[in-house]
Amino acid sequence: MSRVGVFRHVLFLLFMCYCVESCVQKYIQVQVPEMLEPGYVVSQVNLDDCGDGPLGLISSDPDFTVQMDGTIQAVLVTMIPEEGRSFWITVHDRKGHRWFVDVILSPPGQVSSNAVLRRSKRRWSPPPFSIKENDKGPFPKQMEMIASDSSVNYSVYYKIGGSGVDTPPMNLFSVTRNGMLSVLRTVDREQYDKIVFTAYAYNTHSDQQTDDPLPITVLVEDENDNAPEFAGPMLYAVQEKCPMSTVVGKVIATDKDQPGTLHTKIKFTLRNGTDLFKIDPYSGEISAITNTLDRETSEKYILEIEIRDMAGDPSGLFNVGRAVVSLNDINDNPPTFAQPLYKGQVAENKADVMVLRIPVEDRDLKNTPNWKAVYSITKGNETGNFNIKTDPVTNDALLYVTKPLDYEKQQKVNLEVMAQNEVPLVGTTSTWQKVPVEVQVEDVDEGPEFSTSILLLKVKENVANGTLIGTYTAIDPETKSNKDIKYYKLTDRGSWINVMDTTGELRTAMTIDRESPLVYDNTYNITLKAVDRSQKSGTGTVVILIEDVNDNVPVITKPDQVICSKDVTGSSILIEANDLDQKPYSDPFSFELGSGTDGQWKITSTTATSAKLQPVVALPNGQYQVPILVNDLQGFGKEQTVTVRVCDCTKGGVCAPQNLSTTLGVWGVLAMLLGLLLLLLLFLLCAFVCSTKGEKMAMLDDAVDGGMLLKSNLEAPGEEVKDELILISGSGEMMDFSKGTGMLEHQTQLSSFDTGFGQKQNFDSMRHNSIQGFMTNTLPHGQYSTGTYGNSYKKYSTMSTMDGWRENMIQLDTKLAYFREDADTRYAEDILKPYGYEGVGSPAGSVGCCSDLAEKESLDFLDSLGPKFKTLSDVCTSK
Ligand SMILES: *[C@@H]1O[C@H](CO)[C@@H](O)[C@H](O)[C@H]1NC(C)=O
Ligand SMILES: *[C@@H]1O[C@H](CO)[C@@H](O)[C@H](O)[C@H]1NC(C)=O
Ligand SMILES: *[C@@H]1O[C@H](CO)[C@@H](O)[C@H](O)[C@H]1NC(C)=O
Ligand SMILES: *[C@@H]1O[C@H](CO)[C@@H](O)[C@H](O)[C@H]1NC(C)=O
Ligand SMILES: *[C@@H]1O[C@H](CO)[C@@H](O)[C@H](O)[C@H]1NC(C)=O
Numbered sequence: 001m002s003r004v005g006v007f008r009h010v011l012f013l014l015f016m017c018y019c020v021e022s023c024v025q026k027y028i029q030v031q032v033p034e035m036l037e038p039g040y041v042v043s044q045v046n047l048d049d050c051g052d053g054p055l056g057l058i059s060s061d062p063d064f065t066v067q068m069d070g071t072i073q074a075v076l077v078t079m080i081p082e083e084g085r086s087f088w089i090t091v092h093d094r095k096g097h098r099w100f101v102d103v104i105l106s107p108p109g110q111v112s113s114n115a116v117l118r119r120s121k122r123r124w125s126p127p128p129f130s131i132k133e134n135d136k137g138p139f140p141k142q143m144e145m146i147a148s149d150s151s152v153n154y155s156v157y158y159k160i161g162g163s164g165v166d167t168p169p170m171n172l173f174s175v176t177r178n179g180m181l182s183v184l185r186t187v188d189r190e191q192y193d194k195i196v197f198t199a200y201a202y203n204t205h206s207d208q209q210t211d212d213p214l215p216i217t218v219l220v221e222d223e224n225d226n227a228p229e230f231a232g233p234m235l236y237a238v239q240e241k242c243p244m245s246t247v248v249g250k251v252i253a254t255d256k257d258q259p260g261t262l263h264t265k266i267k268f269t270l271r272n273g274t275d276l277f278k279i280d281p282y283s284g285e286i287s288a289i290t291n292t293l294d295r296e297t298s299e300k301y302i303l304e305i306e307i308r309d310m311a312g313d314p315s316g317l318f319n320v321g322r323a324v325v326s327l328n329d330i331n332d333n334p335p336t337f338a339q340p341l342y343k344g345q346v347a348e349n350k351a352d353v354m355v356l357r358i359p360v361e362d363r364d365l366k367n368t369p370n371w372k373a374v375y376s377i378t379k380g381n382e383t384g385n386f387n388i389k390t391d392p393v394t395n396d397a398l399l400y401v402t403k404p405l406d407y408e409k410q411q412k413v414n415l416e417v418m419a420q421n422e423v424p425l426v427g428t429t430s431t432w433q434k435v436p437v438e439v440q441v442e443d444v445d446e447g448p449e450f451s452t453s454i455l456l457l458k459v460k461e462n463v464a465n466g467t468l469i470g471t472y473t474a475i476d477p478e479t480k481s482n483k484d485i486k487y488y489k490l491t492d493r494g495s496w497i498n499v500m501d502t503t504g505e506l507r508t509a510m511t512i513d514r515e516s517p518l519v520y521d522n523t524y525n526i527t528l529k530a531v532d533r534s535q536k537s538g539t540g541t542v543v544i545l546i547e548d549v550n551d552n553v554p555v556i557t558k559p560d561q562v563i564c565s566k567d568v569t570g571s572s573i574l575i576e577a578n579d580l581d582q583k584p585y586s587d588p589f590s591f592e593l594g595s596g597t598d599g600q601w602k603i604t605s606t607t608a609t610s611a612k613l614q615p616v617v618a619l620p621n622g623q624y625q626v627p628i629l630v631n632d633l634q635g636f637g638k639e640q641t642v643t644v645r646v647c648d649c650t651k652g653g654v655c656a657p658q659n660l661s662t663t664l665g666v667w668g669v670l671a672m673l674l675g676l677l678l679l680l681l682l683f684l685l686c687a688f689v690c691s692t693k694g695e696k697m698a699m700l701d702d703a704v705d706g707g708m709l710l711k712s713n714l715e716a717p718g719e720e721v722k723d724e725l726i727l728i729s730g731s732g733e734m735m736d737f738s739k740g741t742g743m744l745e746h747q748t749q750l751s752s753f754d755t756g757f758g759q760k761q762n763f764d765s766m767r768h769n770s771i772q773g774f775m776t777n778t779l780p781h782g783q784y785s786t787g788t789y790g791n792s793y794k795k796y797s798t799m800s801t802m803d804g805w806r807e808n809m810i811q812l813d814t815k816l817a818y819f820r821e822d823a824d825t826r827y828a829e830d831i832l833k834p835y836g837y838e839g840v841g842s843p844a845g846s847v848g849c850c851s852d853l854a855e856k857e858s859l860d861f862l863d864s865l866g867p868k869f870k871t872l873s874d875v876c877t878s879k
Helices: 113-121 661-693 744-754 773-776 800-820 825-830 852-864 865-879
Strands: 011-012 027-031 042-044 054-061 065-066 070-074 084-093 100-107 127-133 142-148 154-160 173-175 180-183 194-203 213-222 230-231 235-239 247-250 253-256 267-270 278-280 283-287 300-308 316-326 342-345 353-358 371-381 386-390 397-399 412-421 433-442 454-460 468-469 487-492 497-499 506-507 523-531 537-547 559-562 573-578 590-593 599-604 612-615 622-631 635-646 708-711 793-796
Touching: 042 100, 113 622, 142 154, 142 213, 154 173, 173 194, 230 300, 230 316, 235 247, 247 316, 247 454, 247 590, 267 278, 278 300, 342 353, 353 433, 371 386, 386 412, 397 412, 397 433, 454 468, 487 497, 559 573, 573 635, 590 599, 612 622, 612 635, 661 800
Parallel strands: 027 100, 127 213, 235 316, 342 433, 454 537, 559 635
Antiparallel strands: 011 142, 042 070, 054 084, 065 070, 084 100, 142 180, 154 194, 173 180, 194 213, 230 253, 247 283, 267 300, 278 283, 300 316, 353 397, 371 412, 386 397, 412 433, 468 506, 487 523, 497 506, 523 537, 573 612, 590 622, 599 612, 622 635, 708 793
16 A cells, blocks of 8 residues: 555544444344345344434445345445455434444355454544534534544644635634544534535645545534425415315425425414315315305305424424415306296387396306396297397396287287306206296277278179279277278279278279270279278278270271272282270181172281281272271171272372362362352251241251260151260160270261361262262261161261251251151252262263252352353253
């Protein structure tokens, strides 16, 4: 071993005040295998004599550990050399006593002879030693003596350095030259639990270090000088009605003293609230010991908690804190109604009005789903009149009427309203509450109501005036009777219907005409009003569906036609007819030629509503009246005349203009003559009437109002004069001539007469084709004719002054006929004489003359009329 060697046994420690007998054996010698596994139990230190309380056991060899119970174990795989291996165990108790146990391991079969010797060498290695914290002194307090191995051969002195000396904690230790270590002041374990400094040994003479520096470890022993403290906020929450043993939370406490010792072993205690909660004494966990925690009783609990170290020993230090346990709400309370019944009122016929506000109470946390109410109507909304809403602020139920109620049907509505929350109920046995609600419907005086808002009536057109077509009545909804209700028309565009104000009977006031422009789609609407005594009213509509009857004959739409004289036989005209009625009272029409056409014309049907009219023979220029019978599908029709002009045409298909004389022709001249003749006759008649006292016949001296109708199927000249537009025909059918649609034939003829003595004079001769008297032909035809017009009537319009003339002419005719029949032939010379028709061969045509010779002078002017008229006058004078 070198002089300044690496010293395994450098220092030895001197025991300062330890004179206590050892409680453990001095050494343990065991045989072990050459190789030890980790955990191999080598031996055990017998600690039986060391009394109670914890002991510190430290192994000097890191390859081996020693347990609290003294068991020595290998830590790693450890080889045991042939000469064996040894170390020692330090045992120290709380009072600071310390003992050493040498452990000598020898491989199998060998027993070391110098074991004891070696042991004595090794025990000088320095074990860690300790000082007490918070030591009150007095200081400096001697701790231990150190000595180096070299002190055997040299005179040495000692120095220390490092932490606890010249680095913090400064000035804690000091050493005397001879090696006495002292503690200079109090130390706090919570600040420095272990201090390591270095000891140096110097040769007194040479001041050379005689040994390697030795680190010395000083442990600071703990004293229970810190009370436990609470850590973190002590706020906890748990649901109300939670089951028993539900953990609320854990109280956390700390203690600065040495962990793992009683100084830091904390016991938790609940100081109050122990009927509801408990705390685990060592983990600090709070839990409920009941399932009846009720937020509605107490929202939170404050618990006083004590923490005490030394495992709760009264000598331990303690602290008291407060934990707050809040209860979370659950929906354990349904909304409840205060009253057993609610009543409301609403006027009938009112919609979207609030009827009632129903308050509820919910003890759960306000404005949470546990509190918010949801209402429903469980009974009484079968007709859908109600709705219910929640007041978002007060949580009240708001009952509305959304569909009007009718007092006459229901005076009181019984509802049942249920209140729920937005979330289901939990943790309670109670259920959702229902409450009956009575809504009283208030009566409001209402106007009468028609039995139906639209009444449909079917009526045949042309029914007689005053026909009852139906009854439209209304009743008062309050009294359910139609007493004192009056009916009025609101609209009736044609004033066709009369309504009986007391009964609501509807009668026709006018002819119902389906073909009227007031009728759309076969319907005619009127609206009625029903008014009760209090002047309240209701309205209704009557839709009259008009059924068609065959009251219109087909009418030729264009009765005046032209044929150009060139190529007369080849050309044709299209005759079209129209019937206002509906099918089957309308087309297809049948077209037939009337009588008296003498085979000059031919007619062929082309379409359902038209036919082709063709001349069969070459016709001279002139006007031709072609009677055509047009019947509808029902065979209902009449003969109508189509006037065909045969003329020379211009290029456009119209007649070329002609000069007046040729236009007038023979007939024109005769017609003029007739006018003069009539003037003369009038004069004569006047003279006669004034000069005789004979029978007088009234003369009309001004135009007749409203025209006149003559019956023409009498043999005698017309006598009946009716100032009426309507006549009853033989068949008793109603004929309305005022409409211009019926019996057009007559009007056509009349108009041709009206428009003059000129071009359009209508001569019937073509039709009759027989020689007739001059007067017969020139007077309005049909007057004396009996054949052609059988059962027909005439009407003369009052439009022109010609009517007056015509009237007088008729009267004259009557008079003259009377004269002719008179036995006394005084006036025989004055009467009318028929003359034959000479035909076209005569240069003057056919004339008739009844002028008196005595009047010759007054007819002198006729001389200027030309040769034709001369001939005529010759005829007259020769008689
Ligand atoms: C002290 O001296 C003796 C004899 O000279 C020697 O054997 C021994 O090893 C020395 N001790 C130390 C620690 O140097
Ligand atoms: C416990 O005591 C504290 C104060 O001493 C008090 O505020 C609290 O309400 C008590 N808790 C119970 C549950 O009694
Ligand atoms: C009442 O009935 C009507 C129609 O069925 C419906 O719209 C309405 O929501 C109902 N009201 C309630 C509260 O159920
Ligand atoms: C009904 O009376 C109106 C006017 O009073 C009259 O124009 C109409 O011709 C009459 N109709 C019948 C079918 O009597
Ligand atoms: C009559 O009334 C009915 C029902 O209101 C309607 O459909 C029809 O168009 C009306 N007809 C006329 C002509 O106004």
